Amino acid sequence: xxxxxxxxxxxxxxxxxxxRAVDGISFALDQGSITGLLGGNGAGKTTTLxxxxxxxxxxxxxxxxxxxxxPRQRYQVLHKLNFESPYMDLPHRLTVRQxxxxxxxxxxxxxxxxxxxSLAEELDLMEFLDRPVGKLSAGQKTRVALAKALINAPQVxxxxxxxxxLDPDTADWVRGxxxxxxxxxxATILLASHNMAEVERLCERVIMMxxxxxxxxxxxxxxxxxxxxxxxxxxxxxxxxxxxxxREAAQ
Amino acid sequence: MTASLHLTGAATGAxxxxxxxxxxxxxxxxxxxxxxxxxxxxxxxQLFVWGFxxxxxxxxxxxxxxxxxxxxxxxxxxxxxxxxxxxxxISFLEEMWSRNxxxxxxxxxxxxxxxxxxxxMSIIRLAIGMIPVTLLAxxxxxxxxxxLGLALAAFFVNxxxxxxxxxxxxxxxxxxxxxxxxxxxxxxxxxxxxxxxVYYPVSVLPDWLQGVAWxxxxxxxxxxxxxxVMMHEFRGDLMLAAFALNAVYFAAAVIAFLELLKSAxxxxxxxxxxx
Numbered sequence: 001x002x003x004x005x006x007x008x009x010x011x012x013x014x015x016x017x018x019x020r021a022v023d024g025i026s027f028a029l030d031q032g033s034i035t036g037l038l039g040g041n042g043a044g045k046t047t048t049l050x051x052x053x054x055x056x057x058x059x060x061x062x063x064x065x066x067x068x069x070x071p072r073q074r075y076q077v078l079h080k081l082n083f084e085s086p087y088m089d090l091p092h093r094l095t096v097r098q099x100x101x102x103x104x105x106x107x108x109x110x111x112x113x114x115x116x117x118s119l120a121e122e123l124d125l126m127e128f129l130d131r132p133v134g135k136l137s138a139g140q141k142t143r144v145a146l147a148k149a150l151i152n153a154p155q156v157x158x159x160x161x162x163x164x165x166l167d168p169d170t171a172d173w174v175r176g177x178x179x180x181x182x183x184x185x186x187a188t189i190l191l192a193s194h195n196m197a198e199v200e201r202l203c204e205r206v207i208m209m210x211x212x213x214x215x216x217x218x219x220x221x222x223x224x225x226x227x228x229x230x231x232x233x234x235x236x237x238x239x240x241x242x243x244x245x246x247r248e249a250a251q
Numbered sequence: 252m253t254a255s256l257h258l259t260g261a262a263t264g265a266x267x268x269x270x271x272x273x274x275x276x277x278x279x280x281x282x283x284x285x286x287x288x289x290x291x292x293x294x295x296x297q298l299f300v301w302g303f304x305x306x307x308x309x310x311x312x313x314x315x316x317x318x319x320x321x322x323x324x325x326x327x328x329x330x331x332x333x334x335x336x337x338x339x340x341i342s343f344l345e346e347m348w349s350r351n352x353x354x355x356x357x358x359x360x361x362x363x364x365x366x367x368x369x370x371x372m373s374i375i376r377l378a379i380g381m382i383p384v385t386l387l388a389x390x391x392x393x394x395x396x397x398x399l400g401l402a403l404a405a406f407f408v409n410x411x412x413x414x415x416x417x418x419x420x421x422x423x424x425x426x427x428x429x430x431x432x433x434x435x436x437x438x439x440x441x442x443x444x445x446x447x448x449v450y451y452p453v454s455v456l457p458d459w460l461q462g463v464a465w466x467x468x469x470x471x472x473x474x475x476x477x478x479x480v481m482m483h484e485f486r487g488d489l490m491l492a493a494f495a496l497n498a499v500y501f502a503a504a505v506i507a508f509l510e511l512l513k514s515a516x517x518x519x520x521x522x523x524x525x526x
Contacts (some may be wrong), residue, residue: 016519027431050522053357057516071516079359087522088353091345093282094275102278106358107262107269130283 004067005030006156007052012061014047014212021047023212024061029190029205031155034130034182036199037192038232039209040240045192048209049158051120051192053083065156078155079107084149084161092134096125096144099133101150107152119147123177139170148176150181157181159191163198171195175202181235196233206232208239215239269359272368276342277375290380294330298384301326301391320394321480322450327388328406328476329398330381332469333440334420335414338376339369341437343422345511353360356521362512366505369422370415377411402479404471405490412497413468414440416504423504423511429520449472468493468500 003026014022018119029035037045050056052063054071063070068077090099096118104112120126123143130134133144142162147155162178163171175198180191193199199206200220207215208223216239218222220232227235280286300325305322348350355365388394396403417439424432446460453461464470471493475486515521 014519021519045298046522047519048520055353055356055516055521056519057513075359078357081357083353083357085353085522087350089350090354090522091275091279091349091351093349094278098275098278101356102271102275103358105274106355108267108358108359 003031005029005064006066007034007190008062008064009048009052010062010064012048012051013059014051014056020170020212022051022058025209025212025214026061027030027207027214027217029188031188032182032186033119033205034189034203035191035205035207036203037190037209038196038199038206038236039192040194042211043209044212045209046085046160047212049085049160049192051188052233053081053158054078067246078156079152081158082107082152082154082156083158083160084145084162084165085162088145090133090144091149093132095100095132096120096136096147097129099144102226103148103151109152119150122180123150134222136207139167142166142170142174142237146177152158153184153185154187156188156190159189159193161193161195162191163193163195171198178202180237196231200232208236210239262432264359265361265364268364269368269371272360272365273371273375276345276372279345280376280379287379290334290376291383294327294334294380294384295387297326297330298388299391302388302394305392320392321477323388323392323394324396324399324480325449325473325478327381327385327445328410328472331377331407332384332410332443332447334377334380335373335411336418336440337436338373339415339418340421341376342369342372343418343425344433344436347425347433352426353522362509363415363505366402366419369418371502373415373418374411378504399476399479401491402475402485405487406476409468409472409490409493409497412494414496414502415442416500417443417499419504419508426508427511427518428472428513442517445467446470451475466496468496471496484512 007029009027012022012025013020025044025048037048039045047056051058052065052070054074056070066077066080068074073116077217089197095101100119104115109115120129124208125143125147128140128144133141142165146162146164149159149214159178163174165173178189179202181187191199191202205220206220206223207214220225223232223235224230227236227238229238259261301322305320385396389398399406421439422438424435446464447467448464449495453464453470453474456464471489475489478484478486478489
């Protein structure tokens with residue numbers, strides 16, 4: 001018997017007044033998979049992630065996460081999910097340790113003190129643990145946000161631009177930690193990003209969105225072959241400029 | 252047996268999450284002496300203004316000399332009402348100011364648990380602000396609020412319930428409309444101030460406005476307070492009426508909050524809580 005997908009999105013639609021932010025998208029993500037959600041500004045990536053998390057109620061269609069219908073049954077699974085986004089911050093006046101303690105308690109993390117210590121070691125946060133989050137650099141804050149997103153060792157991890165505003169070295173380091181986490185936990189990761197290098201390095205599957213629709217959905221290698229391109233960035237530009245299907249048809 | 256174990260587990264989980272949120276706000280208070288000072292500052296200023304005014308009026312009016320303490324009691328109880336609501340709303344606003352609301356909304360924290368944590372924080376903030384001020388009232392004006400005894404408990408319960416009901420509605424509006432609605436948190440209670448007759452009896456109002464005043468639970472409390480301080484009579488009937496109204500308004504506020512939260516999920520305003 002086939003295992004239930006970690007995330008199942010079926011004919012999902014979100015309409016804000018007259019704008020169709022998400023327009024009938026469908027996909028299923030296998031448990032333990034890592035998928036990139038690619039698209040330009042306004043493609044509908046963040047709205048899609050928010051509907052998966054139950055933060056936004058879909059206008060039509062359905063989302064199931066670990067078998068639970070979102071947002072109706074969200075409290076059955078929210079303790080197994082987590083999210084990191086540039087739209088959210090952690091309280092600046094609280095120290096890193098205090099923030100992790102509060103979220104650890106909210107997620108009912110067992111042996112919380114040990115979990116905070118091991119995360120601090122993994123994410124190189126030991127020296128900042130007792131510093132207020134507001135006094136950290138952008139890179140340090142991203143690592144703290146990642147620690148918060150990993151505090152409950154989620155089965156499903158959603159990331160919205162996790163390395164935006166980071167220098168290349170720190171961004172690469174964060175990607176390494178994500179890979180490590182996925183291997184160790186067998187977690188399902190869905191990553192919305194503009195960063196093609198990130199998606200190429202991390203993702204085994206790419207869903208390309210444009211104007212609320214899924215324009216393409218495949219492995220990075222197959223997308224490169226199909227579009228006759230060397231890099232995902234070129235594929236992204238083809239899709240963004242509407243050349244994708246023309247190139248395919250020409251070939 | 253299984254069902255009761257499940258219920259116990261759910262209650263423990265809820266208590267832990269509420270505790271986590273209270274801890275979060277205590278960390279915040281502990282980290283900022285200005286926040287602590289602000290809790291005491293305005294109630295103390297109000298106390299001195301009204302306390303000295305009361306002294307002055309009492310020297311020139313036999314009636315007010317006999318009713319010593321009525322203004323001070325009124326100002327202290329108005330602060331219970333206003334600061335009770337503000338304590339609730341400010342804790343909620345802290346989440347919006349720090350852009351942390353999204354983190355909470357994707358966590359297992361239920362909206363009702365969030366509201367419960369805000370109610371506990373409102374009492375803690377009120378205690379930090381009001382207890383020192385009630386002691387100042389004894390020291391400077393010889394007015395002991397605690398001498399009201401059990402009546403004070405009835406007044407407090409009714410005032411804090413109204414404060415929470417207003418705070419809950421304000422939180423719902425903030426969720427739905429974002430920080431553009433922030434000023435409501437600071438000003439909404441002042442709409443009630445003239446109508447709830449904090450410093451004067453209801454009979455002073457025009458007839459048509461008296462009907463509106465009697466729809467507000469704090470009106471009963473302030474009337475009850477005047478009866479106690481001036482006539483030494485505890486009006487249990489007024490407290491029961493206030494409690495009945497509070498029960499209705501509190502339930503309506505919780506329903507409004509849940510509906511506004513649903514509406515915020517539909518409008519997509521939970522992730523972007525700016526203006």
